[in-house]
Amino acid sequence: MSKKALYLLGIAITIVLGTFLYLKFCCNCCEKAITDDTPKTVSDTVQEPNFVPFVLNGSGIEYHTNDNLKFLKNSAKLIMPVSDSVITGIEKLQMFLKSNPKQKITITGYATSDETNSTTFENLGLARANDVRNYFVSKGLSENQFNTKGEILDKWKMNADTLLGPANYSFEIIDSTAVTNNEWSALKDKINAQPLILHFNTNRSSQTLSDAEKQKVADIAKYTENVKDAVILVVGHSDNIGNRSSNIALAQKRADFSKDYLSKNGIDSERIETQSKGPDEPIGDNGTAEGKAENRRTVITIK
Template identity: 80%
Template sequence: MSKKTLYLLGIAITIILGAFLYQKFCCNCCEKAITDDTPKTVSPTVQEPDVPFKLNGQGLEYQTGDNLKFLKNSAKLIMPVSDSVTSGIDKLKVFLEANPKQKITITGYATSQEINSTSFENLGLARANEVRNYFVSKGLLENQFLTKGEIIDKWKMNADTLIGPADYIFETVDSTSTTNDEWSSLKEQINANPLILYFNTNQSSLNLSDVEKKKVADIARYSEHVKDAVVIVVGHSDNVGNRDSNIALAQKRAEFSKNYLSKNGISAEKIATESKGPDEPIADNQTAEGKASNRRTVITIK
């Protein structure tokens, strides 16, 4: 083989070897560089809806990004409550102690898709009362809070948790300028068609209809707004058994009804009970239907 041939063969081998090495090492570097520069997909963090806890009154402004929470279809606060919300409640307590005439209306909200399994007129009202009860447990005075409930189409949620479904409206109540006509009219309405709760024989249990729940809500609203309101609960019985036993049974029914009302937005301090036993029947005790009508409590405003 001539020198020229060997020279050409060497050049060919060099070119082939160079191409192989470039392909193996340099291209891998390029591919790695391209891979490293490719943007990576990051799963977005699920953030809780922004529904701040706000207390805005004349002389008090507080806001925190956290809030009170309720599970869907529930009127029970999720515990524990965050420190930032608790701090706001502490500031509210100091403010209300310095302003005893200040009233705050708590409006609770529920969505139209939720189920109300409470004894309140609606789930929003039940939540408002739950918030008020929590405030009272923290040392705030019950008589400085009014409650109402509203049903809306939707509310901000995180999965099955409603974030802060309540508003707080500060309003100053002047005891010298009450709307007598409004409350007198409501009192007349309550007493003209009083709430009557019926009981089974020797039992003190009840299950309210929607109409009866509305009457409870009206009595609660009256007792909240009228300072000296007194709710009278009178227990009655049929004439089965001796009179003394029936007096005691009717009183037990009155106390049971008082306990029920106090758990549904009416201050126990404003509820008075008494027993008439079998002395004031409204139906014939000779029939089963008549006896059932006589086993009752009647709730009116004094």
């Protein structure tokens, strides 16, 4: 083979080898560079904010702040102090209600199913709703423009052991003539037909209420809230152990305890009358332990 042919062959081999090496190494470098420079796709997952806003939204009022009223787990008492932004909302609500006397707000309080209700209310959510209402009233709002109810949910947003804003506020205009006297009369008849009767241990004037008794308290509170001239009558009774004067005094203590209990659960104490019958009106046989237990009682009715 001539020198010229070898020379041309060498050039051809060089070109082929160079092309191969370029494709193998340099293009990989370029591809890597392009890949490295390409922005990575980031997931659009948005972390849920750890707050529940305080919202007042009715016809003629709209207020929103990310802060809120708070409760410790298992507690029905508001955590104090309340933030300035929430107080601002309450002040706006006060002005709104004064300008709209027919406006009614239902406060729904919430509690979770794993919380313990140690209050005298039917459930912890209702207890919280009543504490919120009481706080609003302490700020100058009219008690008559609020209703309360409670709900139990599986869960609620929390920060450590604190529930964030477990309450809702629904607005509606109430025509007072829409609720007839017959409806409230029927509720009064129901209360008096099966009055709230609290039984007491010997020489004791304190009592833990059952769920059924708590519901009767709620009915009485509802009646007095809507019938403004309603008066509650609490009559204390005793068995016949000891002298009559001592039993009269003990039965009065039981009546006073029941009055105090009712006043702490939303009933104006000035609308509660107490009496003591002592051992004079037994309903059980004082000759038996069971009969004496029946006689140690207070009876709560609507006058």
